[in-house]
Amino acid sequence: xxxxxxxxxxxxxxxxxxxxxxxxxxxxxxxxxxxxxxxxxxxxxxxxxxxxxxxxxxxxxxxxxxxxxxxxx
Amino acid sequence: xxxxxxxxxxxxxxxxxxxxxxxxxxxxxxxxxxxxxxxxxxxxxxxxxxxxxxxxxxxxxxxxxxxxxxxxx
Amino acid sequence: xxxxxxxxxxxxxxxxxxxxxxxxxxxxxxxxxxxxxxxxxxxxxxxxxxxxxxxxxxxxxxxxxxxxxxxxx
Amino acid sequence: xxxxxxxxxxxxxxxxxxxxxxxxxxxxxxxxxxxxxxxxxxxxxxxxxxxxxxxxxxxxxxxxxxxxxxxxxx
Amino acid sequence: xxxxxxxxxxxxxxxxxxxxxxxxxxxxxxxxxxxxxxxxxxxxxxxxxxxxxxxxxxxxxxxxxxxxxxxxxx
Amino acid sequence: xxxxxxxxxxxxxxxxxxxxxxxxxxxxxxxxxxxxxxxxxxxxxxxxxxxxxxxxxxxxxxxxxxxxxxxxxx
Numbered sequence: 076x077x078x079x080x081x082x083x084x085x086x087x088x089x090x091x092x093x094x095x096x097x098x099x100x101x102x103x104x105x106x107x108x109x110x111x112x113x114x115x116x117x118x119x120x121x122x123x124x125x126x127x128x129x130x131x132x133x134x135x136x137x138x139x140x141x142x143x144x145x146x147x148x
Numbered sequence: 149x150x151x152x153x154x155x156x157x158x159x160x161x162x163x164x165x166x167x168x169x170x171x172x173x174x175x176x177x178x179x180x181x182x183x184x185x186x187x188x189x190x191x192x193x194x195x196x197x198x199x200x201x202x203x204x205x206x207x208x209x210x211x212x213x214x215x216x217x218x219x220x221x
Numbered sequence: 222x223x224x225x226x227x228x229x230x231x232x233x234x235x236x237x238x239x240x241x242x243x244x245x246x247x248x249x250x251x252x253x254x255x256x257x258x259x260x261x262x263x264x265x266x267x268x269x270x271x272x273x274x275x276x277x278x279x280x281x282x283x284x285x286x287x288x289x290x291x292x293x294x
Numbered sequence: 295x296x297x298x299x300x301x302x303x304x305x306x307x308x309x310x311x312x313x314x315x316x317x318x319x320x321x322x323x324x325x326x327x328x329x330x331x332x333x334x335x336x337x338x339x340x341x342x343x344x345x346x347x348x349x350x351x352x353x354x355x356x357x358x359x360x361x362x363x364x365x366x367x368x
Numbered sequence: 369x370x371x372x373x374x375x376x377x378x379x380x381x382x383x384x385x386x387x388x389x390x391x392x393x394x395x396x397x398x399x400x401x402x403x404x405x406x407x408x409x410x411x412x413x414x415x416x417x418x419x420x421x422x423x424x425x426x427x428x429x430x431x432x433x434x435x436x437x438x439x440x441x442x
Numbered sequence: 443x444x445x446x447x448x449x450x451x452x453x454x455x456x457x458x459x460x461x462x463x464x465x466x467x468x469x470x471x472x473x474x475x476x477x478x479x480x481x482x483x484x485x486x487x488x489x490x491x492x493x494x495x496x497x498x499x500x501x502x503x504x505x506x507x508x509x510x511x512x513x514x515x516x
Contacts, residue, residue, distance in 0.1 A: 083378055087385045092505055094393055100468075100501045102404055107472070107490065107497035111504070115497075119504050124407040126392075129400065132414055133392045136421040137384075144425075156304055160311045165431055167319055173394075173427045175330055180398070180416065180423040184430070188423075192430050197333040199318075202326065205340055206318045209347040210310075217351075229452055233459045238357055240467055246320075246353045248478055253324070253342065253349040257356070261349075265356050270481040272466075275474065278488055279466045282495040283458075290499075 095126045168199045241272045321346035395420035469494035 103118035104111075111119075176191035177184075184192075249264035250257075257265075325342035326335075335343070399416035400409075409417070473490035474483075483491070 080378065083382055083385075086382070088509075090385075090389050092502070092509070094389060095505050096498070096502045098393070098396060099404075099505070100498055104497050104501065105472075107493040109493060111497060111500045116504060118404050119501055120508055121407045122404045123505050123508055125400065125404060125409060126396065128409045129396050129413075129417055130388065130392045132409065132417045133395055133421055134388050136418040137388055137391060140422055140425055153304065156308055156311075159308070161435075163311075163315050165428070165435070167315060168431050169424070169428045171319070171322060172330075172431070173424055177423050177427065178398075180419040182419060184423060184426045189430060191330050192427055193434055194333045195330045196431050196434055198326065198330060198335060199322065201335045202322050202339075202343055203314065203318045205335065205343045206321055206347055207314050209344040210314055210317060213348055213351055226452065229456055229459075232456070234361075236459075236463050238354070238361070240463060241357050242350070242354045244467070244470055245357070245478075246350055250349050250353065251324075253345040255345060257349060257352045262356060264478050265353055266360055267481045268478045269357050269360055271474065271478060271483060272470065274483045275470050275487075275491055276462065276466045278483065278491045279469055279495055280462050282492040283462055283465060286496055286499055 091127075091130065095123050098126060099123055164200075164203065168196050171199060172196055237273075237276065241269050244272060245269055317347055317350065320350065391421055391424065394424065465495055465498065468498065 099119050099122035102122055103115050172192050172195035176188050176195055245265050245268035249261050249268055321343050324346055325339050395417050398420055399413050469491050472494055473487050
């Protein structure tokens with residue numbers, strides 16, 4: 076049974092990586108050049124940390140809402 | 149067998165709700181505030197009715213097209 | 222077993238057609254009128270050929286990258 | 295009607311509904327561009343929606359036809 | 369806990385996670401609009417994200433409620 | 443080749459094709475920005491497409507690498 080739970084966690088991490096790459100590639104690399112510039116690399120790291128924070132804020136807000144209003148979603 | 153047909157209807161209604169919320173949230177709530185304003189609520193109701201009309205117009209046009217041109221899709 | 226391989230090819234062609242239609246409808250038919258104008262038809266053909274070229278360029282670049290860096294994706 | 299036919303009908307219905315959902319999404323974005331003020335769709339919006347559905351199917355057919363001409367080299 | 373309960377819990381968890389991913393996607397686009405310069409989310413971005421989640425759920429409830437009023441004629 | 447290997451190969455092929463479709467979608471939007479006039483992709487569009495694929499993979503690797511550094515606390 077722990078295998079199913081693990082797969083679920085892997086799936087969750089995979090989706091998070093995909094979303095971060097989608098959003099941060101768009102924000103940090105508007106015109107892809109011959110290599111990642113150091114500015115682009117820095118932007119990616121910064122953006123990733125920010126996206127994970129946003130993800131945490133959204134999770135917390137969603138949990139709070141569900142708890143205060145169980146039939147609400 | 150009616151259970152399968154029911155599930156299909158539920159799925160259809162669920163997708164319609166998702167689409168309406170996606171489109172109307174975008175149109176009616178550009179900057180989410182601390183609560184839904186009455187203007188936002190009115191906009192959501194109006195938008196929803198309009199989306200369902202659009203859905204009906206598209207359904208009809210699609211059915212008409214398929215009938216006139218069965219191999220066309 | 223060749224049936225599975227065939228299905229995979231059909232699926233691939235179907236996705237390509239869907240993507241071409243999505244992108245080229247957007248580019249070539251900004252305001253849909255009562256019929257396809259000849260300008261719109263030409264644009265669709267041109268756009269389709271260009272999309273397939275882009276698809277080939279991307280495939281090649283992706284294959285080259287995977288080969289040079291097998292753990293890279 | 296037997297089970298096989300029933301299942302095929304349901305699959306076709308599901309595909310039809312999925313197509314209607316994605317066409318409505320696409321054509322809503324293309325045709326309903328202003329602010330939402332009226333609950334009803336006006337004449338020009340309605341004809342835009344109908345044209346959008348038909349031109350989208352025309353476009354799909356043109357692409358498939360062109361692929362056939364090219365010898366299906368996808 | 370038996371297998372049935374375990375599977376239902378996992379399905380609910382998967383649905384919760386999928387909702388968090390799509391809400392984060394939507395609210396990121398709505399609330400994080402400037403250039404990426406700081407690694408931390410500022411006050412106004414944070415309250416925008418929280419409001420975005422809550423108004424999205426409000427909006428969903430309003431639509432479902434309205435559908436019920438209309439007698440579920442979808 | 444046995445069945446197991448055959449299925450794994452097909453799955454890998456399907457994943458590869460799905461990646462090519464989504465990369466083409468993304469990079470088309472980023473690189474083919476003008477009006478459609480020529481049937482061929484010009485030099486600058488081609489190099490944009492190739493760079494887009496490579497930078498996207500670089501970006502993905504940078505994110506995964508960073509997650510590892512952070513101790514995988516996702």
